[in-house]
Amino acid sequence: xxxxxxxNLFQSTIRLTISxxxxxxxxxxxxxxxAILAGSERQMTAYIDDTGADxxxxxxxxxxxxxxxxSIPRNTIDAVMDxxxxxxxxxxLYLTNVIDVGEQQFLAYIIGVEQDAPFGGPWDLFKGRSSxxxxxxxxxxxxAQKSNLILGDNxxxxxxxxxxxGLAKGTTSIINSxxxxxxxxxxxxxxxxxxxxxxxxxxxxGQSPNVIARRIEAEISGITASPRATFSSGEAxxxxxxxxxIISLMNLxxxxxxxxxxxxxxxxxxxARRSEYGMLKAxxxxxxxxxxxxxxxALISVTIGFIIAIGLTFLLSVVIPFISPEVGLIVTWSSMTxxxxxxxxxxxxxxxxxxxxxxxxxxAMVFRS
Amino acid sequence: xxxxxxxxxxxxxxxxxxxxxxxxxxxxxxxYGTGSTEVIAVRDVSLMIQPGEVVLIMGPSGSGKxxxxxxxxxxxxxxxxxxxxxxxxxxxMSEKKLPEIRLRKFGFIFQDFNLxxxxxxxxxxxxxxxxxxxKGRQARAKAxxxxxxxxxxxxxxxxxxxxxxxxxxxxxxARALVNDPALILADEPTANLDSKIGQEVMRMLRRIAKDxxxxxxxxxxxxxxxxIADRVLWLEDGQFKDMVEMALDPVCGMAVERENAPAxxxxxxxxxxxxxxxxxxxFASSPQHFLSPDHSLQHKV
Numbered sequence: 001x002x003x004x005x006x007x008n009l010f011q012s013t014i015r016l017t018i019s020x021x022x023x024x025x026x027x028x029x030x031x032x033x034x035a036i037l038a039g040s041e042r043q044m045t046a047y048i049d050d051t052g053a054d055x056x057x058x059x060x061x062x063x064x065x066x067x068x069x070x071s072i073p074r075n076t077i078d079a080v081m082d083x084x085x086x087x088x089x090x091x092x093l094y095l096t097n098v099i100d101v102g103e104q105q106f107l108a109y110i111i112g113v114e115q116d117a118p119f120g121g122p123w124d125l126f127k128g129r130s131s132x133x134x135x136x137x138x139x140x141x142x143x144a145q146k147s148n149l150i151l152g153d154n155x156x157x158x159x160x161x162x163x164x165x166g167l168a169k170g171t172t173s174i175i176n177s178x179x180x181x182x183x184x185x186x187x188x189x190x191x192x193x194x195x196x197x198x199x200x201x202x203x204x205x206g207q208s209p210n211v212i213a214r215r216i217e218a219e220i221s222g223i224t225a226s227p228r229a230t231f232s233s234g235e236a237x238x239x240x241x242x243x244x245x246i247i248s249l250m251n252l253x254x255x256x257x258x259x260x261x262x263x264x265x266x267x268x269x270x271x272a273r274r275s276e277y278g279m280l281k282a283x284x285x286x287x288x289x290x291x292x293x294x295x296x297x298a299l300i301s302v303t304i305g306f307i308i309a310i311g312l313t314f315l316l317s318v319v320i321p322f323i324s325p326e327v328g329l330i331v332t333w334s335s336m337t338x339x340x341x342x343x344x345x346x347x348x349x350x351x352x353x354x355x356x357x358x359x360x361x362x363x364a365m366v367f368r369s
Numbered sequence: 370x371x372x373x374x375x376x377x378x379x380x381x382x383x384x385x386x387x388x389x390x391x392x393x394x395x396x397x398x399x400x401y402g403t404g405s406t407e408v409i410a411v412r413d414v415s416l417m418i419q420p421g422e423v424v425l426i427m428g429p430s431g432s433g434k435x436x437x438x439x440x441x442x443x444x445x446x447x448x449x450x451x452x453x454x455x456x457x458x459x460x461x462m463s464e465k466k467l468p469e470i471r472l473r474k475f476g477f478i479f480q481d482f483n484l485x486x487x488x489x490x491x492x493x494x495x496x497x498x499x500x501x502x503x504k505g506r507q508a509r510a511k512a513x514x515x516x517x518x519x520x521x522x523x524x525x526x527x528x529x530x531x532x533x534x535x536x537x538x539x540x541x542x543a544r545a546l547v548n549d550p551a552l553i554l555a556d557e558p559t560a561n562l563d564s565k566i567g568q569e570v571m572r573m574l575r576r577i578a579k580d581x582x583x584x585x586x587x588x589x590x591x592x593x594x595x596x597i598a599d600r601v602l603w604l605e606d607g608q609f610k611d612m613v614e615m616a617l618d619p620v621c622g623m624a625v626e627r628e629n630a631p632a633x634x635x636x637x638x639x640x641x642x643x644x645x646x647x648x649x650x651x652f653a654s655s656p657q658h659f660l661s662p663d664h665s666l667q668h669k670v
Binding site (some may be wrong): 003004007008010011275276279280281282283284285286289363364366367 | 435438439442444445468469470471472473475477479480481483485486487488492496497500501505544556
C-alpha cells in the first residue's frame with residue numbers, strides 16, 4: 001500500500017506542496033526556536049567552556065555565573081593552590097554591567113582578569129591583545145562593529161573610560177557580550193582587593209576534575225568547586241529554564257499548525273479518492289489496508305516537511321550569523337529526535353479523521369455511481 | 370468453439386445440481402424499511418450459475434438489478450435466503466470473512482471502470498493480487514501476463530487517463546481476473562463504451578468465461594449484450610419475470626432467442642436456431658460447412 005500512498009501523493013503535487021510546505025513551516029518554527037535556544041546556551045556557556053579552566057570555584061552554593069553573584073576571599077587562591085592535584089589557579093572578578101558607547105549601550109559581563117593570566121581571559125582574538133593592562137579593555141568584535149569602534153577607541157564601563165586594546169571572538173550572545181578589564185581596575189572599582197568573584201583552576205595532567213573538586217570542597221570551607229562540565233550545564237539549565245515556557249508554547253503552536261495542515265490535506269486527499277477506496281473495499285481490501293495507505297500518505301508528506309524544515313534550519317544557521325552575529329543557531333540531535341517524534345505524532349493524529357471516513361465507507365457505493 | 374447451440378443450461382435452480390454450480394442462490398429477498406415504508410428490492414429470487422456460464426440480468430431502472438448484484442457479490446446481506454458458493458454459505462458468513470471471499474472468489478467489473486488514477490495499468494491489476502497476498506514483484510508479473518493476454522502489452526506503464534474507454538475496461542477485466550475468481554460480476558460494463566468497443570469487450574469477456582471456465586453475471590440495460598449471454602434473465606419488481614436462452618445463428622453469427630427464433634432446424638440430433646429463413650436455408654444446403662471449425666471461428670465470441 002506504500003506504492004499507492006506514494007503515487008496518490010505525488011499525483012497531486014499542489015496538495016503535496018501545501019501539505020509538506022505547511023508542515024515544513026510549522027516544524028521550522030519549532031526547529032528554529034530549539035536551534036536558537038541551543039545556540040544561546042552555547043553562547044552563554046562559551047566563556048565557561050572555552051576559557052581554559054578545569055574547575056570553577058565560587059562562593060558556597062553558587063553553581064553558575066548568569067544572574068549570579070559570588071564573593072570569596074582572595075586568600076582562597078593560596079588555599080586552592082595547596083590542594084593536591086591543582087596545577088594553576090587564577091582569580092576573576094565578575095559583574096553584569098553595560099558598555100557605554102555614546103548613546104548606545106551594550107549589556108555585558110565585565111570580567112576582571114590578571115595580566116597575562118594563563119586562562120580566564122578571551123580565548124579567541126579577532127584583533128589586538130588578549131590581556132588588558134590597567135585602563136584597557138577587550139570587547140567583542142561584533143559590539144565594535146555595531147558601534148564602528150576600532151582598536152584605540154574608548155568606551156565607558158563601570159563609570160570610567162577604557163581604551164580598547166583587543167577585539168575578541170565568540171564572546172557575544174543573544175543577551176549580552178563579555179568584556180575583559182584588568183583585575184587591578186576591577187579591585188579599584190570595588191574598593192577592595194581582598195575579595196574575588198570566582199577562582200578558575202586547572203588540574204595536573206591525569207587528574208580527574210571531579211575528584212579534585214570534591215577534594216577542594218573537603219579541604220576548604222565556604223566554597224563550591226565545580227568541574228567545568230557541571231558548571232557549564234548549570235549555566236545552560238538557567239537559560240533553558242528562562243526559555244522553557246516560551247519554547248514549550250511555540251512547540252505546541254508549531255505542532256498544532258502542522259497537525260492542522262496535515263490533517264486538512266490528508267482529509268481532503270482521502271475525500272477526493274473516496275470512490276477509489278470504495279472500489280478497493282468492494283474488491284476485498286480490508287480496512288487495515290486502506291488505513292495503512294492513509295497513514296503512509298500522512299507520514300510521507302510529514303517526512304518531506306520534516307526534511308525541508310531541517311534543511312531550512314541549517315540554512316538559517318549559516319545565514320543568520322551574517323545578518324545578526326549575536327544570534328547563533330545550533331541544530332542538536334535531541335532537537336531532531338524530539339521534532340521527528342512530534343512529526344510522527346502529527347502524521348498519526350492527522351490520519352484519524354480520514355481513517356474514520358474510510359471505516360464508514362460502504363463498498364457498495366461504487367455500484368451506485 | 371463452444372457454440373451456443375451446445376448450450377443446455379438449466380434455467381430454474383435445481384437442488385441436485387447445486388453442488389456443481391459456481392453460485393447457488395435460493396429464495397433471496399431484500400427488504401428496506403418496515404411497515405408503510407417497506408420496500409422489497411429483491412423478492413424471492415433463485416438462481417444457479419454453472420461454471421463457464423455467462424448470465425445477463427436485464428430489467429428496467431429500479432427493478433433491483435444492482436441490489437441483486439450486490440447480494441450475489443457478498444457486498445450486501447439479503448433479508449432472507451441462501452447463497453452458496455461451493456461449500457460456503459455467504460449469508461451465514463461473518464462480515465469479517467466477506468472481504469476475503471470477494472477478493473478470492475469474485476472479480477468485479479464496474480460501469481465507470483474504477484481504476485486507481487495514480488497507478489499505472491500494471492499496478493492497477495497488481496494491487497488486487499497484492500491484496501490477496503502476493504508479493505509486489507510476483508503480483509506485477511502476474512498482472513503483466515494477464516494484461517498481455519488481453520492485448521495491453523503496449524499500455525502496461527500508462528496511467529488510466531491515457532487509455533481509451535475500451536482499454537480501461539480491459540484493464541478492469543484483467544484486475545477482475547488476477548485472483549483467478551470463479552465468478553465475475555459486471556455492472557453495466559458497456560455503459561461508458563461506444564457500441565463497437567462495447568461489443569468487443571463483451572466478446573472478450575465471453576471468450577474468457579468459456580476458455581477459463583469462469584462464470585460471469587452481467588447486469589446491464591444494453592440489449593446488445595444478449596448476443597454473448599448464455600442466459601438472459603429479466604428482473605422486474607425484484608423478481609425474474611422471464612428467462613431467455615440465447616443461441617448463435619451458425620450462419621451469420623447473430624445471437625437469437627431460442628424461444629423466439631424466426632427459424633430453427635434439427636440436424637443430427639441437435640436443434641439449430643436462425644435469425645431468418647435465409648440463414649436456415651443456407652445452413653440446410655450445406656450444414657457441414659457451417660459447423661466446420663473454420664467457419665465457427667469466424668463467429669467466435
